[in-house]
Amino acid sequence: MIIRRVRLVSGLVLLTYLATHFINHALGLISLEAMEAGRIWFLALWRNPLATVVLYGALTTHLGLAFYSLYRRRHLRMPLWEALQLVLGLTIPLFLAAHIAGTRLAHELFDVKDSYALIVLSLWNVSPLNGIRQAILVIVAWMHGCIGLHFWLRLRPWYSRVVPIFFSVALLLPVLALLGFAEAGREISDLMVRQPDWFDRTLRAANVPRGQQRELLAALRNWMLQGYVATLALVLLARAIRSAIQRRSRIRLTYPGGVEVAVPRGLTVLEASRFAGIPHTSVCGGRGRCSTCRVRVVRGWDSLLPAKPAEVRVLQRVGAPPNVRLACQLRPTVDLSITPLVPASGQAWHGFMQPSYLAGEERNIVVLFADLRSFTGMAENKLPYDLVFILNSYFKTAGEAVTRAGGVVDKFVGDGVMALFGIETDPNDGCRRALNAANEIVNGVNQLSQLLAAELAEPLKIGVGIHSGPAVVGRMGFGSAVSLTAIGDTVNVASRLQDLTKEYGCQLVISEEVAQHAGVNVDSFPRHDLTVRNRREALTIYIIEDVQAVVGQRTIK
Ligand code: FES
Missing domain, CATH: 1.20.1300 (3 helical TM bundles of succinate and fumarate reductases)
Known part of the structure; x- marks a missing residue:
């Protein structure tokens, strides 16, 4: 230091x-x-x-x-x-x-x-x-x-x-x-x-x-x-x-996938990776400042000398768990198994203080799916350029609505949008925000329809499904396609609720959990029970023909 x-x-x-x-x-x-x-x-x-x-x-x-x-x-x-x-x-x-x-x-x-x-x-x-x-x-x-x-x-x-x-x-x-x-x-x-x-x-x-x-x-x-x-x-x-002296004595490092390298004793783990030609992120060049070289020690932890205070401070800054060390500071003297925690293409932001859920965590969140109706039929009659223009306008409308409501766009798939709410707060807040987003998306798509009336055979229509429950949240993907996403039954159920909007010809389908968390009165809306995989009791859902009817009954903040 x-x-x-x-x-x-x-x-x-x-x-x-x-x-x-x-x-x-x-x-x-x-x-x-x-x-x-x-x-x-x-x-x-x-x-x-x-x-x-x-x-x-x-x-x-x-x-x-x-x-x-x-x-x-x-x-x-x-x-x-x-x-x-x-x-x-x-x-x-x-x-x-x-x-x-x-x-x-x-x-x-x-x-x-x-x-x-x-x-x-x-x-x-x-x-x-x-x-x-x-x-x-x-x-x-x-x-x-x-x-x-x-x-x-x-x-x-x-x-x-x-x-x-x-x-x-x-x-x-x-x-x-x-x-x-x-x-x-x-x-x-x-x-x-x-x-x-x-x-x-x-x-x-x-x-x-x-x-x-x-x-x-x-x-x-x-x-x-x-x-x-x-x-x-x-x-x-x-x-x-x-x-010449150190080359006589070697240790073995094992990387994920069983890749094993023999390196001279005395090298840091980062030097060993470079020595063996294994890509290993080191944004600060091994100066012990960025934390991007951090590795999880899978085997051999007990043989290691404790980290020095400077290394401990850097690890604490990124909330690293106890079995994690900085590869540029760690000089193993015996065989070790390690897993680099930052991808080889890591950037400086990987070393910034990050919410713990980015590394993977189960949380109670709210998932919203929105999908354009009859878009597939419309797509068959459009030139590719027109199609891309209409879709991008729709994605912009939906994306802005989600962001304004305080959610995170997870992904755009085909003509659908998946968004997450309440990741950093709680399901009550998340459900209220998701309903606001649904309302904004519907209004935005209606306005877009009017704007593109000359281009469209019929107005754009949208169906939204919202469900709340536990899901595994984390930053996932590969290369430049890494993003915050969620996986689990809650996601599948929200997607299914969105599908049901076609069946019921309505704008919105929400689960009872969403209604309760958001604190909205859904007594006047049609109610159905849905059988859901991995769930013993049926899931109660509400069919909402006009999203304004639920969002407008009280100010959802
Ligand atoms: S390379 Fe930056 S802390 Fe190790």
Whole structure:
């Protein structure tokens, strides 16, 4: 947890530095003078003793943590974005050494005034190759930082709303900075033509290093580079030695379907999945923040060390049951059977706090079925385009009615709609809302009929069935077709009640349970007893010719 926080804070410091640097560069789009004026503020912000400690402390800490995290990775199989961030991060020091030696060290050691006039002159006009290197540096560093920021923020529920702004700023800042730099370079070219002594004056004013000073700066740059490369090589060597030792001892992990893999002991379960090429969601890249890698431990639970407090907090956040662990934090030392709980295509929202019923729960709910009458006959005489248009208009009407009434559209099937009510409240509330929805659907379909009168041989008619009772609720499906749904006898009965509206030629059929929960008086409506599978007594139902007659008898709130 501490390491994660330190990495995040140091990364934010570096990204802020880069952003202010970009803003300063972008002032070149106004003029070189504006750039220099902005630089005064930039230096006041970043070249005071405190900021110097913070900035270079953040740089060395971030680099040190990068080495540490590289060492801790048991293998280098990882998703593309993680690999990209790693490669970009490791590339930065290769370009940064020259920048630090040419600006900050030159200033501190030899009092060089690293003004924009001097820097743009040297990178744009004198040595464009160095300019390209520096452009690569800022782009690589910015991309590395933005990827990290994106993967940190995307675990926040509000982030999806601001992501277009994030991407716009992430793209615009470096583009404006590079354009500002180029514009300043063009202005300097003009100055050198118009004022032949400008070049010499600028070099004198900047107190550019010469002779031995330049050699010392070049040596310092090379030492930084060599130190970095040597440390990187040491880390890779240490990893290789550790892998060679660990490869001797293996454990077996069993996945659903009996898939069994043997992996070196010491890997986390997430690393083991990646090592074995088994898709395993890890939205935060194994940093123990998102919870999307969570697994149920089916066998071997007793052999595991208890979860650390940080892991416990993440598991509690998503309401995980006791036998669930984060795959990225769990390092089994003996054979284990696990079941990943988030599909391989998991998204950040899988790690947000979610109602427990989404994972599957039996609840007393209310199910509504609505179906267009005689639609099949109508469909035979319509062009496909007209048919799709009419159906979509009807789905919109029904869907909006359900949503306005506080229900959830479960699915559209053929010309029918299934909706659920009272999942998060209770059957009383659900039944009242379902009756309101039925009324709105009937009214909406009547209005739609009038609107499409020229297209229809006869007005659209609809039948609605509503029943309340226990059902298993949960998020079910596959891939992009995953949605909240309900299964069980209550669903089948509601569907059957809807079928009966054809038989009785009415708008609505409800069960006695619905009438009781909603608190409506149904004494004046025809009543029938229905034999229902899995139910000993007959189910009492009420035939309601006009839905308004039941909804209108009192305000159903
Ligand atoms: S991958 Fe995010 S918590 Fe494990």
